[in-house]
Amino acid sequence: MDASLSTTTFKSRIMGTSVNVSLTIRNTYEATMEFTLFGAAYTFTVTRWSRKGLSSFLLLFFAYKCREAADFGSLTVDDNGVPTFNMTTAQKVNAVIQGSKDVMACVDEIGTRHQRSVLDYAVWYREKHTCWDTYENYITMLACNCIVHTDFLAPGVTWELVTFGMA
Secondary structure, three states: OOOEEEEEEEEEEEOOEEEEEEEEEEOOOOEEEEEEEOOEEEEEEEOOOOOOHHHHHHHHHHHHOOOOHHHHOEEEEOOOOOEEEEOOHHHHHHHHHHHHHHHHHHHHHHHHHHHHHHHHHHHHHHHHOOOOOOHHHHHHHHHHHHHHHOOOOOOOOOOOOOOOOOO
């Protein structure tokens, strides 16, 4: 397992309920968010912005809105359109922390809007919206991935096996 760059906690809201999120950022910038909601423990893992994916995330992160340089560093683009990130490791970690908070905020928005159909919505969104060209789309896709990969708020159903030829 990769070493951790940062471990922190933050508060988030999901469907009107306050949750404490434990966030671990590994040295690859993979983020793991652990929390409990309605008595069930969940672990959201975001790998999309780890390793080589960090540059894509940061381009969208800085394009979304003006960021405080002291907290997040800066992005410059030369005359040929080549981006350069002027960031310390701590500032990259801050960007991943903010991205993680944004993912949780998006999960809250989806949950508030779609309540018992959160998982259905996330599956639908991933099928219908494949463009990651804005920070908003990127964060929404990450939130939907987290929802799907954890069966977030899925109904507790025990399925009876049905196979062809059972009679």
